[in-house]
Amino acid sequence: MDNSYPAVMSRKKDILKKATGIDYDKFEISPIAFDYEGLMNSCEYSWEDVQGILEETGVGKTALVELKNVTELVRSISLPGRGGRIFVKDEAANPSGSFKDRRAALSVFHAKRLGYKGVVAASSGNYGAAVASQAAKRGLKAIILQEVYDSRKVGQPEILEKTRACEAYGAEVWQLTVGPELFYIMLRVLEETGFFSASLYVPTSVRGIETLGHELAQQVFQKEGRFPDMAIITHAGGGNVTGTARGLKKAGSHNTVVVGVSVDLQGLHMASDIDFNRKSFTTGHTGFGIPFLTWPDRTDVPRNCARGLRYLDRYLSVTQGEVFYTTELLAKLEGIERGPAGNTSLAGAISLARELDRDQILVVQETEYTAAGKLPSSQLTFARENGIEVRRGNPKENVPGKAIVIPERVDQIEIEDIDMEKIRHSYIERAMKITEGYVPTREDLQFLAEDSKSSIDYVRETMKALKVKTAELV
Amino acid sequence: MPDAKRGDLVQIHRIVLEPDQRPDNLPSCTKSVPYECWIKGFLIDEGANMGDEVKIQTFIGREISGILYQVSPIYDHNFGEPQKELVSIGNGVRRQLEKT
Ligand SMILES: Cc1ncc(COP(=O)(O)O)c(C=O)c1O
Numbered sequence: 001m002d003n004s005y006p007a008v009m010s011r012k013k014d015i016l017k018k019a020t021g022i023d024y025d026k027f028e029i030s031p032i033a034f035d036y037e038g039l040m041n042s043c044e045y046s047w048e049d050v051q052g053i054l055e056e057t058g059v060g061k062t063a064l065v066e067l068k069n070v071t072e073l074v075r076s077i078s079l080p081g082r083g084g085r086i087f088v089k090d091e092a093a094n095p096s097g098s099f100k101d102r103r104a105a106l107s108v109f110h111a112k113r114l115g116y117k118g119v120v121a122a123s124s125g126n127y128g129a130a131v132a133s134q135a136a137k138r139g140l141k142a143i144i145l146q147e148v149y150d151s152r153k154v155g156q157p158e159i160l161e162k163t164r165a166c167e168a169y170g171a172e173v174w175q176l177t178v179g180p181e182l183f184y185i186m187l188r189v190l191e192e193t194g195f196f197s198a199s200l201y202v203p204t205s206v207r208g209i210e211t212l213g214h215e216l217a218q219q220v221f222q223k224e225g226r227f228p229d230m231a232i233i234t235h236a237g238g239g240n241v242t243g244t245a246r247g248l249k250k251a252g253s254h255n256t257v258v259v260g261v262s263v264d265l266q267g268l269h270m271a272s273d274i275d276f277n278r279k280s281f282t283t284g285h286t287g288f289g290i291p292f293l294t295w296p297d298r299t300d301v302p303r304n305c306a307r308g309l310r311y312l313d314r315y316l317s318v319t320q321g322e323v324f325y326t327t328e329l330l331a332k333l334e335g336i337e338r339g340p341a342g343n344t345s346l347a348g349a350i351s352l353a354r355e356l357d358r359d360q361i362l363v364v365q366e367t368e369y370t371a372a373g374k375l376p377s378s379q380l381t382f383a384r385e386n387g388i389e390v391r392r393g394n395p396k397e398n399v400p401g402k403a404i405v406i407p408e409r410v411d412q413i414e415i416e417d418i419d420m421e422k423i424r425h426s427y428i429e430r431a432m433k434i435t436e437g438y439v440p441t442r443e444d445l446q447f448l449a450e451d452s453k454s455s456i457d458y459v460r461e462t463m464k465a466l467k468v469k470t471a472e473l474v
Numbered sequence: 475m476p477d478a479k480r481g482d483l484v485q486i487h488r489i490v491l492e493p494d495q496r497p498d499n500l501p502s503c504t505k506s507v508p509y510e511c512w513i514k515g516f517l518i519d520e521g522a523n524m525g526d527e528v529k530i531q532t533f534i535g536r537e538i539s540g541i542l543y544q545v546s547p548i549y550d551h552n553f554g555e556p557q558k559e560l561v562s563i564g565n566g567v568r569r570q571l572e573k574t
């Protein structure tokens with residue numbers, strides 16, 4: 001068999017069909033549109049099944065905790081009457097320490113039911129550990145592929161911790177150097193082993209996350225007699241936003257504002273061997289967050305079920321220094337020491353809560369576990385070793401890859417709104433570029449409007465600006 | 475005595491793609507270096523020295539070959555050094571809360 005890069009990539013479609021058990025062609029409508037809900041519903045488990053499958057392995061049903069001291073602190077720097085109540089969903093209590101267990105649970109169960117002997121996941125983060133943990137529980141083999149090292153063999157401490165975690169759950173781990181060829185390796189391993197591709201982006205993955213949004217809506221309702229005003233969600237590849245937002249709706253919480261938050265890493269190139277170790281966050285950052293919104297179908301499956309742009313009402317960035325500061329707040333004021341991803345949305349919530357009235361409720365929908373490699377002290381030690389300046393000061397002076405500025409005071413934590421209009425525009429532009437020569441129909445416009453949470457009028461106007469002809473009136 | 479004997483926990487190294495086999499759309503700093511990989515498992519060969527081509531059995535029982543890179547590989551990520559930029563945050567916000 002020819003295992004060169006181009007040869008393996010050209011076998012992609014067949015390999016993935018075998019490895020996911022999904023015939024994606026069935027859901028294609030046109031070069032632009034596909035049947036998203038149809039694809040989501042191809043996952044044949046009922047809502048009760050899903051909840052039962054998670055429960056069997058101890059996933060979910062995590063506590064919802066009100067952060068009263070943090071809220072009090074926020075009120076002390078807010079205008080009179082302002083300072084919403086901040087709650088957090090303690091997802092670190094899941095078996096492998098993050099919400100990713102919800103994401104892995106159904107896929108691994110599904111793989112076993114379909115008769116696969118093992119599962120493969122390409123993830124340098126919590127998802128790899130979640131797949132390894134679920135596979136251990138279900139008696140399947142797991143291979144986890146991780147981007148760990150730069151060409152000097154210097155590894156990001158947080159990812160080294162993830163290697164350890166995956167191996168602790170008995171997985172075979174491939175520690176790779178920087179490069180998008182992770183996907184190529186994944187295809188090779190899938191072909192060689194015949195294992196299931198536990199992609200982050202298949203229907204079973206997103207369905208598992210729906211339980212998170214559903215649970216949090218119900219918990220707030222039980223405590224407060226109403227649904228939350230805002231759900232604050234750390235965003236990278238889009239599964240967290242998509243699943244949570246869908247789950248909220250499923251629970252009847254239709255008016256909750258869905259807010260995504262990422263750590264600002266703008267200016268750093270994600271495939272760069274040099275930039276790789278100039279960042280202190282390995283997920284929940286704009287380096288994934290923005291490209292996955294402007295073009296979700298960039299993943300290891302033909303159509304991505306994690307489509308953040310469909311669900312986001314607002315998208316914010318915070319700085320690395322603000323998240324480190326927030327991590328300290330949570331530990332020192334609430335007695336909860338947790339990892340970086342959940343503290344990203346918490347940093348956003350601290351800033352957002354100042355805009356809200358005192359009786360409004362914000363839910364930070366996750367925490368994640370922390371450990372050696374994941375702590376601010378490990379990350380900042382590593383940052384200094386890689387030539388990054390670390391100091392206290394005004395977080396606005398933070399420069400990704402150059403300076404981490406840790407706020408001097410809590411009132412300096414201040415979100416930046418990322419322009420959703422610009423993201424929607426790039427999304428449509430990208431869709432047009434990829435399908436150049438094809439004339440979009442009204443159905444395509446409808447799809448693009450839904451997929452970008454806009455309107456047919458908006459899509460039409462954007463196309464006009466891009467000088468694209470449509471077949472709407474034909 | 476060889477560096478590792480049969481059954482020892484070891485780590486192997488492989489070059490997956492040489493620079494000229496990597497795709498062209500990479501940043502030049504990435505494209506100019508090989509794509510490499512490290513995997514852990516138990517040595518299958520009777521005995522081997524660092525740099526030898528060996529076979530291992532991975533944690534899930536698969537057989538993989540590569541160059542012997544490390545014997546008893548350790549996890550050396552740690553908690554880092556204390557950070558003076560962080561240690562005073564807790565008391566500062568506590569005081570602020572007490573004032574309210
Ligand atoms: C703990 C945690 N929170 C949030 C995220 C972001 O989720 P998503 O990639 O689905 O946007 C990740 C993963 O990347 C994660 O591991």
